Amino acid sequence: MSYKVSIIGLGLIGGSIALDLKRTGFATEIIGVDKSPQHEQEALKLGIIDKISSFSTAIQQSDIIILATPVDASLELLPSILKIINPNSVVTDVGSTKSSLIKKVKNCPNRQLYVASHPMSGTENSGPSAAIQNLFKDKVSIICNAEESSYKSIEIISDMYKALGSKIVFMDSESHDEHVGYVSHLSHAISYALAVAVLEKEKNDSAIFNLASGGFASTVRLAKSSVYMWLPIFIQNSKYLLPIINTYLDKLMEFKSYLENGDTKKLSEFITEANRIKGKLEKK
Amino acid sequence: MSYKVSIIGLGLIGGSIALDLKRTGFATEIIGVDKSPQHEQEALKLGIIDKISSFSTAIQQSDIIILATPVDASLELLPSILKIINPNSVVTDVGSTKSSLIKKVKNCPNRQLYVASHPMSGTENSGPSAAIQNLFKDKVSIICNAEESSYKSIEIISDMYKALGSKIVFMDSESHDEHVGYVSHLSHAISYALAVAVLEKEKNDSAIFNLASGGFASTVRLAKSSVYMWLPIFIQNSKYLLPIINTYLDKLMEFKSYLENGDTKKLSEFITEANRIKGKLEKK
Structure with missing residues (x-):
């Protein structure tokens, strides 16, 4: 399967995911969204994304939405995404804390379309220019509270992490x-x-x-x-x-x-x- | 110039110095001494040293003696070396603390033949098998309390660090x-x-x-x-x-x-x- 993917937040993590999803053919198209127009232009120029789009257009046009913003921004953005997401799409976030965000969306519509995840890799650098290939290869990617997501959503996000070369571990968010x-x-x-x-x-x-x-x-x-x-x-x-x-x-x-x-x-x-x-x- | 060099302590630092002094032609021969016969054999087998010798024979047969033992052992060994060193030879140590050792040998005979030094490089590994080439290339090597050593001793040890590719910095031992x-x-x-x-x-x-x-x-x-x-x-x-x-x-x-x-x-x-x-x- 091949998907249309939006990346919200074009930094080290979002950019590195984009590079590999495109390279492996997992994504047919990568739509990029960042609050910094400069980062958007940079990501486009570096070939990390295929096009820039508004937040709501990106959500509506994508099969998979990856929220790769700082974790405070994710708390604001994820409820908005769940409000307008297509019923056949799925959203994941890649933040380093999971309990706050999971609590925040507990009673949101479409909660089952959200998969809380955390690919355990990174560097000390930031911004689109810090994006590198194979950042998640042979690393662990964690999926939290899988029971709160639909089976299909978990399956798609698992396939995505497999495409990145990650080993998947299920875990509750507090652990x-x-x-x-x-x-x-x-x-x-x-x-x-x-x-x-x-x-x-x-x-x-x-x-x-x-x-x-x-x-x-x-x-x-x-x-x-x-x-x-x-x-x-x-x-x-x-x-x-x-x-x-x-x-x-x-x-x-x-x-x-x-x-x-x-x-x-x-x-x-x-x-x-x-x-x-x-x-x-x-x-x- | 080319020198006969003894290395006392055939670990990561001593071994890595030996490899480069031999490779660059700075040393014509490397004599190895270690309190562990197993380390001595290993260093010989790995081509780090040319021959094994007793402590006193090594001191007497070398132009340059490099003390590369843990710093507590150096406190014991340096005074013994200064007692039997040839007047045309020079001894340096490569330990990460300098004041204790400098104080210890303050009134020893032949103090001026000793150069207190510290090449600022290393890895977390240890033993002869941890020795690697170019460990000190483009790194800083410090010479402490140069005024307590003879000009000729400083010159030889400086040349040695230059052969290792190090940048030399002079400093007092307390700093x-x-x-x-x-x-x-x-x-x-x-x-x-x-x-x-x-x-x-x-x-x-x-x-x-x-x-x-x-x-x-x-x-x-x-x-x-x-x-x-x-x-x-x-x-x-x-x-x-x-x-x-x-x-x-x-x-x-x-x-x-x-x-x-x-x-x-x-x-x-x-x-x-x-x-x-x-x-x-x-x-x-």
Whole structure:
């Protein structure tokens, strides 16, 4: 099957999905919508989308609508989409928080035409020019609360993620938000705080970054991520993220107290425990 | 000029230096010494070293001795090396902390034949098999307290780092330890704590790593680093590292309090400030 697809939000994620759906023939046509006319023109010029359209025309003309906006915008847009969507079409969103949006549309008309999903991939870059091919290949894409969507809607969105090369996992939205809090949102919070700490040091010490090497670059990479994308994710997931940050703070303070006390035995055990991460990521 | 070089400690750093010094013709012969006979055999088999020798024979037969052991072992070994080194030879160490070692050998005979250095590069892997070519190419290598070494010693070690493709920076050891605390040791502490926090979560939730994507992998990468290398670095640099960890904890708690209070304005400013890191690392 081949579909007419609208992408609402032509950033890194929306743009990367568009590139692969077109390339694999899953989409016959990609219609692009973005609140920034400049991003729309850029996406058109880069061949990410086939045409630009108004929001409502895009919804009415598409078999599949992919909402790839920041998660605060999705809260506003998804109810509007469900109001005007064709009964044979399906809409999905690709945001990093799922519970808020699912709650928001609980009683909307056509709820069953919506599939809550989250392809677990990305980079620290943003905008249409950040779009890359194969971003979701061999990555996990999560579908949340499948029981609230029609079988046909789930089938189409599953096929779409298969076309992107993703492995699909079903999950309830609360588990999703907690898990993603641990393995994605926490990493971003940690990295933003690292950047702010070192940038503060730089105010009196302009040479600080001369010594930055690969280790620092790796840990601070996520701090380059867009505030428009990440601020609303943190806000929407604060229920889970706050206790996770507390757990993390406890661990770092534990590390610090061993160092303060010169307790090499405990510090060694701490690092050795951390080293167990090695096998965990490689086994995936 | 071409030199006979001994490498004491055949891990990632020592091994990678050996590979490039041989390849570029800077070393005519590489003698390897490691406290692990298995590492010595492995390094020989991998072509990292030309021959294995005893510690004292290696010192006596070499023009250049490179101490590439964990920094606690270097504290023990450097004074022994300075006792038996030939007056025309030179010794350098490549550890990530410099003040402790420099203090330790302050009154040793032949102090002027020792150059304190630190090539700012690495990976999370360890052992001879982790050695790679061009690890130091286009990276910064620091020489500390140059005034305590003879001109000729500095010249030879500078030439060596040039052969590795490094850019050389001179620095006093206290500044070095503070700077490196910010842009390297802190990143490692943060990453170890992240690994421990998520591994603790895993105890009751075995699926947690199924959702880990590139962002988590990047932030937690350094947590794979060897305890033998990093424990003594943390201990030796605790004077600088502890206040830096406190600064970092303050920043993360600031982030947390904005999130707790739903203060989107402050949180947005925090993330926007963190985003400034983007230009900093690319300008290098």
